[in-house]
Amino acid sequence: MxxxxxxxxxxxxxxxxxxxxxxxxxxxxxxxxxxxxxxxxxxxxxxxxxxxxLSAWQRVQIARQPGRPTTLDYIKGVCTEFIELHGDRNFRDDPSIVGGVGLIDGKPVTIIGHQKGRDTKENIHRNFGMAHPEGYRKALRLMKQAEKFGRPVVMFIDTAGAYPGMSAEERGQSEAIARNLLEMAGLRVPTISFVTGEGGSGGALGLGITDRVYVLQYAWYSVIAPESAAAILWKDSTQASRAAEVMRITGPDLVDLGIADELIQEPKGGAQKDPAAMVATVREKIIESLRELAKKPIDELLTERYDKYRDMGEYVER
CATH class of the missing domain: 1.20.5 (Single alpha-helices involved in coiled-coils or other helix-helix interfaces)
Structure with a gap:
C-alpha cells in the first residue's frame, strides 16, 4: 500500500x-x-x-511511492496474453528489466520495461529497478526480435538510474546503453514509451528513444536525480527540493520543453491511489498510439523520429 x-x-x-x-x-x-x-x-x-x-519535489515524492503500477502490472492489465522472455544470450538474465511478447487489441506487441519490487526482498531481487548492462542487452535483443517479426515495441520507464556499481562498469554499462540509443533511433517498427514513475539519467534513456514519449502526470524524467544535482550544485543533497524546481523535471515541464509528447493524467493523488484506473488509461493510449503510428510508412516514421530528437533543445550560434 x-x-x-x-x-x-x-x-x-x-x-x-x-x-x-x-x-x-x-x-x-x-x-x-x-x-x-x-x-x-x-x-x-x-x-x-x-x-x-504540487511543487516539483512533491511530484518527485509521489513518483517514488510504493503501490504505483509496475511494468508487470501494466502488462497484466493491457495484454490478453503475454509470454516473458529472459536473458541477453551473453551473460545472464537481469530481473530489473522485464520483457516479452503480448497481445494488445488482438495484435502482437513486444513490451519491455524497468521492474521495481513491492517489498524489500523483491526490491533486492530486482535491484530496485536499476538495470545492469545485461538488462539493456536483453532489451535490445527483444527490440531486434520485434523488428525481425514486424512487431511494434512498447516501453515502460521507471528507474532511478542504471546500476552504477563496478561490476556493471566492468561489463560495459555505458556501451550497452549507448548501443540501445543507436539501435532505437533506427528501429524499423513503431515504438512508444511511458515514463511511469522515475526517469533517471541514461538508465531511463536506454528505453526511451521512441516515436512517442508519454509521461504520467506525477512522473519525473531527468539527466540526474534532484538529490544528486543538489550535491553537485550546492554541496548539499538536502537541497533536493530546490534542485527539483530549477531542473524542470516534472511531467508538465517535459511537455512544455518538447521532451515528452503528452501528459497522461493520473487518478487524483497519483497512480498508486487507483492502479486499475491508471492501467486502463495507459491501455487506451497504447491502442490509440499504435493505430496512429501503423498508418505511417516506416521510412516516414524514421525521418520523424530522427527530426524529433534533433530538434530538442535550444541554442544560439555566434
Whole structure:
C-alpha cells in the first residue's frame, strides 16, 4: 500500500474525522448527515487545492511511492496474453528489466520495461529497478526480435538510474546503453514509451528513444536525480527540493520543453491511489498510439523520429 506523504497528512486527518463522525452517528442513532456532507465537501476542496498546486519535489515524492503500477502490472492489465522472455544470450538474465511478447487489441506487441519490487526482498531481487548492462542487452535483443517479426515495441520507464556499481562498469554499462540509443533511433517498427514513475539519467534513456514519449502526470524524467544535482550544485543533497524546481523535471515541464509528447493524467493523488484506473488509461493510449503510428510508412516514421530528437533543445550560434 502507498505510504502517506507529509503534505497529504491534512487530507488523511480530515478523512479520519469524517469516518469517526459517521461511526458516532451509527452508534448513537443521531442524524449528523449535514455536518458529514459539509466535511466531505471541504475534503473535496482541500484535495483539489493540494494536488493542483504540487511543487516539483512533491511530484518527485509521489513518483517514488510504493503501490504505483509496475511494468508487470501494466502488462497484466493491457495484454490478453503475454509470454516473458529472459536473458541477453551473453551473460545472464537481469530481473530489473522485464520483457516479452503480448497481445494488445488482438495484435502482437513486444513490451519491455524497468521492474521495481513491492517489498524489500523483491526490491533486492530486482535491484530496485536499476538495470545492469545485461538488462539493456536483453532489451535490445527483444527490440531486434520485434523488428525481425514486424512487431511494434512498447516501453515502460521507471528507474532511478542504471546500476552504477563496478561490476556493471566492468561489463560495459555505458556501451550497452549507448548501443540501445543507436539501435532505437533506427528501429524499423513503431515504438512508444511511458515514463511511469522515475526517469533517471541514461538508465531511463536506454528505453526511451521512441516515436512517442508519454509521461504520467506525477512522473519525473531527468539527466540526474534532484538529490544528486543538489550535491553537485550546492554541496548539499538536502537541497533536493530546490534542485527539483530549477531542473524542470516534472511531467508538465517535459511537455512544455518538447521532451515528452503528452501528459497522461493520473487518478487524483497519483497512480498508486487507483492502479486499475491508471492501467486502463495507459491501455487506451497504447491502442490509440499504435493505430496512429501503423498508418505511417516506416521510412516516414524514421525521418520523424530522427527530426524529433534533433530538434530538442535550444541554442544560439555566434
Amino acid at each position: 502507498p505510504s502517506e506523504l507529509e503534505f497529504e497528512k491534512p487530507l488523511s486527518e480530515l478523512k479520519n474525522k469524517i469516518q469517526e463522525l459517521k461511526g458516532f452517528m451509527e452508534k448513537n442513532g443521531l442524524d449528523l448527515s449535514g455536518e458529514v456532507r459539509r466535511l466531505e465537501e471541504h475534503l473535496d476542496e482541500l484535495t483539489e487545492e493540494t494536488y493542483n498546486h
